Amino acid sequence: MNHEIIKVNLLEADPDTDILRFYVTDEPIDVNLNSSACQGQLKNIFAILLRRLIRSDIKLELSVNEGYKRVMYIEVCTKYIEDLNRELAEVSEELRRELS
DSSP states (O other), X not given: OXXXXXXXXXXXXXXXXXXXXXXXXXXXXXXXXXXXXXXXHHXXXXXXXXXXXXXXXXXXXXXXXXXXXXXXXXXXXXXHHHHHHHHHHHHHHHHHHHHO
């Protein structure tokens, strides 16, 4: 099985906009953490990741832009990526089994 590392970057787009950027497709996909659409954007990312799981194991790697200072977002996003990695690992075998 292929093993794929997907980069995720936490950055500040401007003083009022925190972005969690996923490099999961040819073009990065941004999740605006300050937007009411954030949950929907995260669900879309999860759907993309599930489709990728069919053909390769996935691990997300979070980086935080230099100078980014919002400790709460750093802690929350770090925990979110850890939980997402764990969930993807757990569901990968079941997903492949169901599709074969």
